[in-house]
Amino acid sequence: MSTDTLGNGAADAARETEPAEPRSASSGTGRRTLIAVTVSLVLAAGAITYGVLASPGEPQPKPVPTAAVSYEVSGSSTVKIDFIAHGKQAKSLTLSGSDLPWRKSVDVALGTEPTVRIVLDGKGGDAGCTVAVRGKHVQRSTATGPYGRATCSAPLPDARNASSPADENGETP
Template sequence: MNADTADPTSGAEPAEHRPEESGARRRTLIGAVITLLLAAGGITYGVLTTSDEPETKPVPTAAVTYEVRGSGTVKIDFIAHGKHAKSLTLSGTELPWRMDVKVAVGTEPTVRIVLDGNGGDAGCALAVRGKHVQRSTATGAYGRATCSAPLPAAQNGSDNTSENSETP
């Protein structure tokens, strides 16, 4: 049978006699492909831009100053709670010593001192937002002193907000 003639039993016309039906199918197919490509692109964008890490929120901080003064050689332990809490120990430190850090609000900054076996006299001091809040004194061989204070939020709004609190 010739492709140019219609089959009288099928009731169908040859393909070249149905251009509008062929064009409609082609448009439908192209539209479906475009829709799939757009959906795939959107999903890929969403996957690539999604981070596995939760968003970090700014940590409100306040300025804290640790000080140790006196005579002798001391071991100094100090705690600074920034974005990640840190406790640092400095052994054989000569005096005077001072450290300024940003500490997370709501924590308790602390400094501890221990004199060596030769003794001496040493004192620690803790200042929060520029105001001294505690002092303590150690004397004699292996004398000890601790200074700590709670760190509440500022009442006058002077706290800094920092994502990366400075801790030595």
């Protein structure tokens, strides 16, 4: 019996304690509001971080309009060849003692003047240079004799004139 009394006494003591205070409706709403604000702040921070990381650091340069240019040197001599092409990156090349024929094709920026120069060696001979723009020969020149020289160039229209229908058909103005 003594065990029953102890067991019942503990149960009675537990019932005699003060009941828990009822939760007010405002404390539940406050917690939900706090969670909603926290979630909103996290989402906003994520969107800002994505925007900063996704945007390019520096503006990209506009593409430079170009034209296909072919340089050609032919003949029966040994020559020094200089060619200049201004494209996405300016190119200048000097070839000494070059055997012929020699050809080079590059895209050259509009508004520049692609040029090829040749100089024969001391033995002389004959050599010629040509420049073609978009497959159409624009200029030809010939060098003869010891240290003979020739230059071929083709001024390209600037970008303002590049959008004309004649240019799009491969013809130069």
